[in-house]
Amino acid sequence: MAENQVVLRHVTKRFTTRTMGTVTAVDDFNLEIKEGECFSFLGPSGCGKTTTLRMIAGFEDLSEGEIELCGKPVSIKSKNLYVPPEERNLGMVFQAFAVWPHMNIFDNVAFPLKIKKVARAEIESRVKAALKHTSLDGLEKVFPSELSGGQQQRIALARAIVTNPKVMLLDEPLSNLDPKLRETMRFEIKELQRQFGFTIIFVTHDQSEAMAISDRMMVCDMGKIVQIDTPENLYNYPNSRFVHNFLGESTFINVIIKDGKVFPENDLSQALNLEIPEAALNSPDGRMVIATRPNAINLSKERGERGFLTHIEKRIFLTDKTEYLVAVGDQLLKIQTPHRVVFAPGEECFIEIAAPAWYPPEDKEAEAERARRQRI
């Protein structure tokens, strides 16, 4: 079993500004990331991803808690222990192409080794190897401005691997690249990890990127960890409406439970044929939200066992599937089917929702707080 390589215990960071007062950017984070793992921080802008990464790197002090890297404490707030970034043995790549414009590629990549006073001959051979691994060999004398965004980000990667770090911190490293290149570079990062064996912490707000690259990921929202698991488990068993909505496509219906039956919120004329879970029965006013994936709803011309009679409001042709918006009371449910399932707008149909997830109703205050954090 692999060792824990990055451990956070009760890590908290508060910022106080004149205009906003005090914001808890990171609230009691507890994390254990294993050696060789590719672990993503995923969440909307303002949820605390960069702040957490900066605390791990040592650029940011903690308000509370402690951080351990490779079995050694590097930040302990209560003991005022703080190891500076250059002694943490980390590689880092950021969203902005943070390369030095006045240095050629060789000098950019050699820089961390020169700081460490590595011998000239060793610098030569290690830079050469790093450039080879990032497909930049032959470009030693070129200046960053002569290169594309993708190549500039490769310089940053080469500079990050040249010191042979144990942990690689990547903060939205692909966000400024076009989608095709993003996919290629994602693959290259994984390949570098395979060769060098470092642990990756990958920060992104892009769920498909996180799903593709991660062994496990942490979903956070408004400074709090919401759920940590494998991409597959997060998709199949989201613990909240927020995670359900954030990963993959979702469709929701606000419902109300009355006399042991489930109705669309503002329409008691027809019940949805659903089994009510224990937790939903305990809802104080009977209001809940059911959530499902648009491709997990059965759309049919026949009633079947549990069919709910309704009609098609809208049909949208997507490249690889057809999307229908179907009326459920005064709400619209999104259903996606293969192209061969054909209904016309206005046509009568039956829907069956197999096993939806149940969540408490949407929290309007949370929505406002999330927006506030993104603006700061």
Ligand code: ADP
């Ligand atoms: P993310 O990387 O997930 O987008 P951040 O970690 O950058 O989020 O920010 C989390 C919260 O902390 C936001 O509300 C942000 O405005 C606030 N914040 C981050 N850095 C500072 C700072 N230096 N001073 C004040 N507030 C900050």
Ligand code: MG
């Ligand atoms: Mg950020």
